[in-house]
Amino acid sequence: MSETYGIAELAREFDVTTRTIRFYEDKGLLSPARKGQRRIYTPRDRVRLRLIMRGKRLGFALSEIRELIDLYDVDPSEVTQLRHFLEKIRERKAALEVQQGDIAETLEEMQRIESQCSAMLSEKQKTKSS
Amino acid sequence: MSETYGIAELAREFDVTTRTIRFYEDKGLLSPARKGQRRIYTPRDRVRLRLIMRGKRLGFALSEIRELIDLYDVDPSEVTQLRHFLEKIRERKAALEVQQGDIAETLEEMQRIESQCSAMLSEKQKTKSS
DNA sequence: ACGGACGTTGACGTTAACGTAAAGTAAGCC
């Protein structure tokens, strides 16, 4: 049980280079165990990497992704910390909701353009076949 | 009629520096008219700038944003171009839909964490006031 | 005619996110 992965294995799975994975470690986004000198990744590390990739697709900087991921891990015991924490989460949520709106708008416009284009296309082809 | 804007004006409105706006011009994202040496921006340029900012919020590179914007402007008269064009649009749509999914997931998780946190918070405060 | 606001074009600096090359280590196979 408790499967582990090598660095190249993960690199293949997520389609990044090993350099990239090590770079993320350097930035504190991952901290795999070591067996001698080599890195050993647990399923938990793998999840983190998945989260990193999702963050990247959302256009977050690595520093922000780190904060995001920490949100899942940290257990803020003090009330003050808890408040601060909640605030961070709400900031993130707000940002994401803005993004959601942006995407919706853009998708609508793309949709419009696509319809227009395919209309033009079928128009041209009618002409051609007439 | 037909209002125009100065570079600093737009910079203020979109909260970027004039350097940034000129940089976008350099990259072919904007091409304002000139009055002598100075740049004159039309409402149309302003719309483009708005699109650029939205693209940035969505995590696109400037080069991609340029392609995106061009989608609104270009009128592909040839059928081959039209097809190519449609394909591009569909690629973009697909990417955006992935992003949409990513955001939805992330938002759900944030939501969960937030609920948990605010539960913990009110719990702590009950204890405190008892 | 002068200062100040606003604008211009270079040109070099900076940060993030890796790429790439060099040189060495460790394990397994034949």
Add this chain to the structure above:
DNA sequence: GGCTTACTTTACGTTAACGTCAACGTCCGT
């Protein structure tokens, strides 16, 4: 032992997206 394969650290290179001067033009109010 020698080869291969996978991995390591160290270090310099690169690209995108600007920031930051420097040095100069132009218009406007006083």
